[in-house]
Every structure is written in C-alpha cells, then in structure tokens.
Amino acid sequence: MTQSTFAEIGAVLRAHQTFAVLSHVRPDGDALGSQLGLALSLSKLGKTVMVRNEDGLLEKYGFLPGGAFLQTPLGEPQDFDVAIALDTATQSRLGTATDLVRSAKIWINIDHHPSNPGYGDLVYIDPTAPATGQILFELIQSQGLPMDPAIAENLFVAISTDTGSFQYPNTTARTFEIGAELLRCGVDVGRVSQLVYESYPRRRAELLRELLGTMRFEAAGKIACFSLSLKVAADLKVKPEDNEGLIDHLRAIEGVIVAIFFEELSDGKVRVSMRSKSEKVDVSAICQQFGGGGHKLAAGARARGTLTEVEEKVLKAICDVIDCNP
Numbered sequence: 001m002t003q004s005t006f007a008e009i010g011a012v013l014r015a016h017q018t019f020a021v022l023s024h025v026r027p028d029g030d031a032l033g034s035q036l037g038l039a040l041s042l043s044k045l046g047k048t049v050m051v052r053n054e055d056g057l058l059e060k061y062g063f064l065p066g067g068a069f070l071q072t073p074l075g076e077p078q079d080f081d082v083a084i085a086l087d088t089a090t091q092s093r094l095g096t097a098t099d100l101v102r103s104a105k106i107w108i109n110i111d112h113h114p115s116n117p118g119y120g121d122l123v124y125i126d127p128t129a130p131a132t133g134q135i136l137f138e139l140i141q142s143q144g145l146p147m148d149p150a151i152a153e154n155l156f157v158a159i160s161t162d163t164g165s166f167q168y169p170n171t172t173a174r175t176f177e178i179g180a181e182l183l184r185c186g187v188d189v190g191r192v193s194q195l196v197y198e199s200y201p202r203r204r205a206e207l208l209r210e211l212l213g214t215m216r217f218e219a220a221g222k223i224a225c226f227s228l229s230l231k232v233a234a235d236l237k238v239k240p241e242d243n244e245g246l247i248d249h250l251r252a253i254e255g256v257i258v259a260i261f262f263e264e265l266s267d268g269k270v271r272v273s274m275r276s277k278s279e280k281v282d283v284s285a286i287c288q289q290f291g292g293g294g295h296k297l298a299a300g301a302r303a304r305g306t307l308t309e310v311e312e313k314v315l316k317a318i319c320d321v322i323d324c325n326p
C-alpha cells in the first residue's frame with residue numbers, strides 16, 4: 001500500500017465536483033464529526049456533497065452542525081466523482097452506506113486504525129493519530145480548505161470522543177494544539193462538552209445499573225466485564241448508541257487491565273468490546289482471533305455463539321495473554 005500525501009488528496013478534492021462522504025456502521029463521535037466536518041468544508045468549497053452511514057445521525061449527536069446532511073432520505077444510487085471512507089478499518093464496515101454509491105471514479109480512505117489494509121485509490125492512514133478528526137484537521141489546514149466554527153465543532157467532537165476527552169494515552173501534544181486551534185476557530189468547549197458528556201437520556205443510566213448488576217472480575221481483578229442480553233436491551237428499549245462509553249466504568253476501576261463489554265446480538269453473535277490499560281496487553285490482537293480488530297488499547301469483534309459461550313472463550317483468550325493466576 002502506498003500512502004498518499006495531503007497535497008495529493010487536497011488536489012483531488014479541489015479538482016472534482018461530486019462527493020460521497022461515508023463512515024462505518026454504528027458510528028461514534030469520531031465517525032460522525034469527521035463526516036460532517038469534511039462535508040461542511042467541501043460544500044463551502046462549492047462542491048456537491050452527500051453524507052451516509054448505515055445508522056444515520058444518532059439522536060445523541062443531533063446537535064452537530066450540518067446534521068441535516070445525514071437526515072435527508074436515502075435516494076437512488078448515484079455516480080460520484082469521489083467517494084471518501086472515513087474512520088473505517090475495513091470496507092465491509094461501511095455496511096449499507098455504500099448502497100448510495102453506484103460508481104465513483106476515485107475512492108479515498110482516511111483512517112487511524114492500524115488494522116486498515118489500505119483499500120481505495122488514495123490512502124491516508126495514520127495509526128498515531130488518536131482520531132480521524134485529527135487527520136482531517138491537518139488535511140484541511142495544510143491544504144487551505146475551508147474552516148469555520150461549524151466545521152471546527154465537528155472536528156472537536158470527533159477528537160474529544162476518541163480521546164476520552166483528551167485523556168487516553170493516544171492523546172499527544174499535537175492533539176492539545178489542535179484542540180486549542182479549534183477553540184480559536186470558535187468552538188465553545190463548555191457548551192459542546194455538556195452536549196456530549198452531560199446530556200445522556202435517563203435510559204442510559206438505567207442500562208448502566210443493569211450492566212453493573214452483571215459485573216464480574218477475573219484474574220484477581222485484572223479483568224472486568226459485564227454483559228447485555230437481548231432481553232434486558234428490549235425491556236429497557238436500549239438504542240445501540242446508549243452503549244458508547246459505558247465500558248469506561250470498568251476501565252476506571254483500580255487494578256483492572258482489561259475491560260470487556262459483551263452484548264448479545266439478534267443474529268446469533270455477540271459483540272465484544274475490549275479496552276486495555278497496558279501497552280503490554282494488545283486487545284486488537286485478541287479481537288483478531290475472533291474476526292475483529294481495532295487499536296492496541298481499544299478493539300472489538302463479533303463472535304458467533306451464546307453470551308455464555310463467547311464470554312468463556314474470550315476470557316480464556318485474555319488469560320493466555322495476561323497472567324491469570326492470583
């Protein structure tokens with residue numbers, strides 16, 4: 001895979017007219033903020049832009065400027081000059097978003113997942129970037145593409161959510177510099193943080209109460225996990241987005257090295273989310289054993305089996321990596 005430069009990507013963005021901006025299924029703050037931030041910048045440049053992901057604009061992120069891009073009904077598949085995949089480690093993770101694109105002359109792939117194989121014609125993957133939003137800031141700034149308070153707010157949310165509010169080890173000095181730049185561009189950090197971190201529906205706290213009821217520890221407290229069954233999810237009318245960040249309650253416990261969230265899915269699989277607090281425990285490698293992937297300290301997989309079966313297999317795989325003797 002040959003990496004493209006920002007100059008090459010910038011030239012393609014300027015030279016073409018119609019763009020599809022796509023991201024992964026079950027989008028998070030980085031996916032949505034990156035999509036809307038880039039879409040707003042391109043449209044300010046006079047381009048025709050369509051934005052799609054399989055799940056649309058999540059209610060939680062309804063405040064993001066440019067959200068209307070994701071609320072327009074899905075039309076017939078179209079031909080685009082350029083299709084851009086953001087924050088999406090494998091092409092299949094784009095899900096039904098690609099239904100929008102009948103054809104594209106050029107595919108651009110911009111991401112920060114180290115497992116990204118580099119699909120597409122122009123590829124920019126920086127595994128050291130804590131968020132795709134950070135890469136987009138560098139692209140926009142270096143290529144003199146449009147920036148304004150609305151674009152800045154989207155990129156700030158992308159970076160803030162993927163760094164756990166500038167706390168995870170992937171946060172660098174550059175991340176803070178970009179945060180400062182985005183504030184200078186007009187981001188109101190207090191307002192945005194309240195919208196992102198202090199505006200959850202009550203349902204999410206009720207879900208957390210249920211999850212904590214299933215919490216258990218293994219390996220003398222080095223592993224913590226909780227599980228969500230289909231029944232509890234249905235009883236509480238849980239939305240997929242309610243889960244985002246709940247695993248941090250396990251990560252936050254003293255002595256815990258690996259935190260795991262098991263979620264029963266309706267297709268006979270279990271969604272496994274994993275977080276590691278130690279560079280020595282690469283959860284992306286563990287998730288790859290189950291067909292998943294991600295980052296060293298944050299990864300996921302979808303494993304076939306019942307909740308109990310998958311829990312057992314995954315816990316064993318982690319015990320093979322960390323010392324599970326008390």
Ligand SMILES: [Mn+2]
Nearest residue numbers: 030087132162
């Ligand atoms: Mn991301």
